[in-house]
Each structure stands twice: as structure tokens, then as C-alpha cells.
Amino acid sequence: MASTAKNSKKQRSTLDAFRSLRDARIAIFHPQDSNRDTLVQQLQRIGCQTACLWPPPSALPENTDIVLFLL
Secondary structure (H helix, E strand, O other), X not given: OHHHHHHHHHHHHXXXXXXXXXXXXXXXXXXXXXXXXXXXXHHHHHOOEEEEEOOOOOOOOOOOOEEEEOO
């Protein structure tokens, strides 16, 4: 019984995390390649707005909620 409650709570927290990512504006600093393309596709499936920038600019795009800098 206790493990069922834990699994249910874990599933809810995962769903809550995905819901909170919806509508997030994410700036991705990474060179154009298949890894970046895959990341963008997954984030857009969740509902995120993405901006891909390379090389990184001197200032963040306006209204950026999350920054991913990947090398």
C-alpha cells in the first residue's frame, strides 16, 4: 500500500514538473547539430518556446525563463 502511494505521488510530481515547463521560454546555447535538434523537438513537445543561439550573445533574449548552455 505504501509503495503505491509513493508511486502515485512520484507520478503527480513528474506531471506537475511537465505542466510547469509548458509555456516556459528556453534559450539554448549549443552549436547546430542533431543533439540540439532532438532537445528542441522534445522541449517543443512539452510546450516550451525555444530560441537556439550560437555563438552565445552578450545578453539573454528578453523574457527568458530557462537557459541551457551545452557543449
